Amino acid sequence: MAKNLMKGCEAIAEAAIQAGCRYFFGYPITPQNDIPEYMSARMPKIGGCFLQAESEVAAINMVYGAAGAGARVMTSSSSPGISLKMEGISYIAGAELPCVIVNMMRGGPGLGSIQASQGDYFQTTKGGGHGDYHMIAYAPASVQEAIDLMQTAFDVADKYRTPVMVLADGIIGQMMEPVEIKENTGNAPKKDWATTGWKKGERARAVVNSLYIEVEDLEEMTERLQARYRQIEKDETLVECYNTDGAEFILCAYGTVARICKTAIAQLQKQGVKAGLVRPITVWPFPAKAVHDAMCAPGVKMALCVEISAGQMIEDVRLAVNGEREIAFLGHAGSRVPTAEEIAEKVLAMRGA
Amino acid sequence: MKQFYVLIGNFGSGKTEISLHIALDAAKRNKKVVMVDLDVINPYFRLAERKKEIEAAGIKLLHPNFAYATVDVPSLPPDIYSVFIDKSDVVVFDVGGDPAGATALGQYKPNFEAIEAGQLEAGQLQVLCVVNPRRPFSATAELVLDMLSKIQLRSRLSINGFINNGNLSTETTAEDLRLGYDVLKRVADTTGIPVLYTAGRAAPLREFLDGKPDARYIGQVLQITTYMHRDWDNFTRYGI
Numbered sequence A: 001m002a003k004n005l006m007k008g009c010e011a012i013a014e015a016a017i018q019a020g021c022r023y024f025f026g027y028p029i030t031p032q033n034d035i036p037e038y039m040s041a042r043m044p045k046i047g048g049c050f051l052q053a054e055s056e057v058a059a060i061n062m063v064y065g066a067a068g069a070g071a072r073v074m075t076s077s078s079s080p081g082i083s084l085k086m087e088g089i090s091y092i093a094g095a096e097l098p099c100v101i102v103n104m105m106r107g108g109p110g111l112g113s114i115q116a117s118q119g120d121y122f123q124t125t126k127g128g129g130h131g132d133y134h135m136i137a138y139a140p141a142s143v144q145e146a147i148d149l150m151q152t153a154f155d156v157a158d159k160y161r162t163p164v165m166v167l168a169d170g171i172i173g174q175m176m177e178p179v180e181i182k183e184n185t186g187n188a189p190k191k192d193w194a195t196t197g198w199k200k201g202e203r204a205r206a207v208v209n210s211l212y213i214e215v216e217d218l219e220e221m222t223e224r225l226q227a228r229y230r231q232i233e234k235d236e237t238l239v240e241c242y243n244t245d246g247a248e249f250i251l252c253a254y255g256t257v258a259r260i261c262k263t264a265i266a267q268l269q270k271q272g273v274k275a276g277l278v279r280p281i282t283v284w285p286f287p288a289k290a291v292h293d294a295m296c297a298p299g300v301k302m303a304l305c306v307e308i309s310a311g312q313m314i315e316d317v318r319l320a321v322n323g324e325r326e327i328a329f330l331g332h333a334g335s336r337v338p339t340a341e342e343i344a345e346k347v348l349a350m351r352g353a
Numbered sequence B: 001m002k003q004f005y006v007l008i009g010n011f012g013s014g015k016t017e018i019s020l021h022i023a024l025d026a027a028k029r030n031k032k033v034v035m036v037d038l039d040v041i042n043p044y045f046r047l048a049e050r051k052k053e054i055e056a057a058g059i060k061l062l063h064p065n066f067a068y069a070t071v072d073v074p075s076l077p078p079d080i081y082s083v084f085i086d087k088s089d090v091v092v093f094d095v096g097g098d099p100a101g102a103t104a105l106g107q108y109k110p111n112f113e114a115i116e117a118g119q120l121e122a123g124q125l126q127v128l129c130v131v132n133p134r135r136p137f138s139a140t141a142e143l144v145l146d147m148l149s150k151i152q153l154r155s156r157l158s159i160n161g162f163i164n165n166g167n168l169s170t171e172t173t174a175e176d177l178r179l180g181y182d183v184l185k186r187v188a189d190t191t192g193i194p195v196l197y198t199a200g201r202a203a204p205l206r207e208f209l210d211g212k213p214d215a216r217y218i219g220q221v222l223q224i225t226t227y228m229h230r231d232w233d234n235f236t237r238y239g240i
Helices: A008-018 A034-046 A056-068 A079-094 A121-125 A143-160 A170-174 A215-235 A255-270 A288-295 A313-321 A340-352 B015-028 B047-056 B078-084 B098-116 B141-155 B174-191 B202-210
Strands: A004-007 A023-026 A049-052 A073-077 A099-105 A136-138 A163-169 A176-179 A239-242 A249-252 A275-280 A282-284 A302-307 A327-331 B003-009 B033-038 B060-062 B090-095 B125-131 B161-164 B195-200 B220-223
Touching: A004 A008, A008 A034, A008 A099, A008 A143, A008 A163, A008 A170, A023 A034, A023 A056, A034 A049, A034 A170, A056 A073, A056 A079, A056 A099, A073 A079, A079 A099, A079 A121, A079 A163, A099 A143, A099 A170, A121 A163, A121 A282, A136 A143, A143 A163, A143 A176, A143 A215, A163 A170, A163 A255, A170 A255, A239 A255, A239 A288, A249 A255, A249 A288, A249 A340, A255 A275, A255 A302, A255 A340, A275 A288, A288 A313, A302 A313, A302 A340, A313 A327, A327 A340, B003 B015, B003 B098, B003 B141, B015 B033, B015 B047, B015 B090, B015 B195, B015 B220, B033 B047, B033 B078, B033 B098, B047 B060, B060 B078, B078 B098, B090 B098, B098 B125, B098 B141, B125 B141, B125 B174, B125 B195, B141 B174, B161 B174, B174 B195, B174 B202, B195 B202, B202 B220
Parallel strands: A023 A049, A023 A073, A073 A099, A099 A163, A136 A163, A249 A275, A249 A302, A302 A327, B003 B090, B003 B125, B033 B060, B033 B090, B125 B161, B161 B195, B195 B220
Antiparallel strands: A004 A176, A136 A282, A239 A275
């Protein structure tokens, strides 16, 4: 497919369709409205289903139902709407069903703002919903990467029968960039566990359930999940190390902020300061080893974590480094985006201190 | 003679950018200019964001009451009606994207009809449809025709002409303008609605025109400067 000029939201929606998604259930909220808008135009043309639900809670439970029937299905929302979906996400995790949820983060808490934010890191990586579950979460740093990760998200969701989140922000959602979307790469595996009707002798009955009254039964399920999570940590962790070899300063950031950090690194380079970036592409599983190795390498003098939050991912960075190095923080709670100049100045100030 | 420009088209086709170009160009020629931000669709990337720059150029800007106040209440102020009777020379309506955005125009139908009926002055109204075939739902003549009929229905206005705005933002080449030319040639031949403008940045525009395309499908050439589009180096200054 030739390059097109697309907003992040539109590109994510089209990438999902090309990945084989034919069911979209959602409810409007800025700054992700362009996803349902796009889906509402495209789905009827390709025999898919777009449904604007009566609420976010209804939408995620429709996702639960469609996933149980074996469909490639997704929903999208933005921070407050994702909070509403959390109960359903926990049920989907408990019922071991695959689906993709897109969160275009906006400022919070509460209704917050309609500008970008990274305030949902805790919600995404530390549960959000109830119970001992995890959700794989991809954090794209460009519109093109968001497209590519949509395909991965659907494949990985099916592979592990787990909900997967694409954790972007209002900037990724609203920025328009020239991008390329690969056509029809969708290749869902056979789902013999799906509730698609049963004939005697054909297979065991498929049951979608997250309720286990017997303690032993629940433990068996949660142990199965935990074993799967260990496998995911081993095989699905994604990270980018940028300019880290021989760097004096290591920055850690994800998503949009990581891209701003790269501009700051280029500015610092001009002033003779060598800085590098370690960028988690999956925020769960967190690339703890790569972050540790980048920040604790010999020759690294200081480390800085940059976020559009009051400091959320920094907790995982500190756990990864485990006291071997002090981690400084630069960020703004709410929606104020750190600028490249601000990041470069912070590094220079740390250097002088 | 008072000139009205009404820019409509698909979401993200470049209406605001071209509106600004037309308005700033007129202001430079010492015309009295009013811009109307009629976008009730998108809370981002709108004229109201550029209020300071627009007013610094001596242009009056009217916009929805809460535009750029991060409140999703698209209520239109009554003073928009003043543009039909005031003493300005040039009025530019920048309309929201898609048929949904064009709906906001419908309420001004009697006023626009008065212009067309010569009750103001004849020949002053240009309703222009901006097309960028690199945007979703605009890549073929069929898609543009479909959008056109829906927008005309919702806006209750007839479109007088097209603007070829074929571009890939920072990666634009002459090829993007050529694609816009090919698509709009077919649309113009089908509908009889002419291509009145071809817009682009200097380099791709020059290369495209050097290829000697049929002048009947080019119209007036608008060499534009980009005011609205954010790249990664300047979005932190403006937000989204």
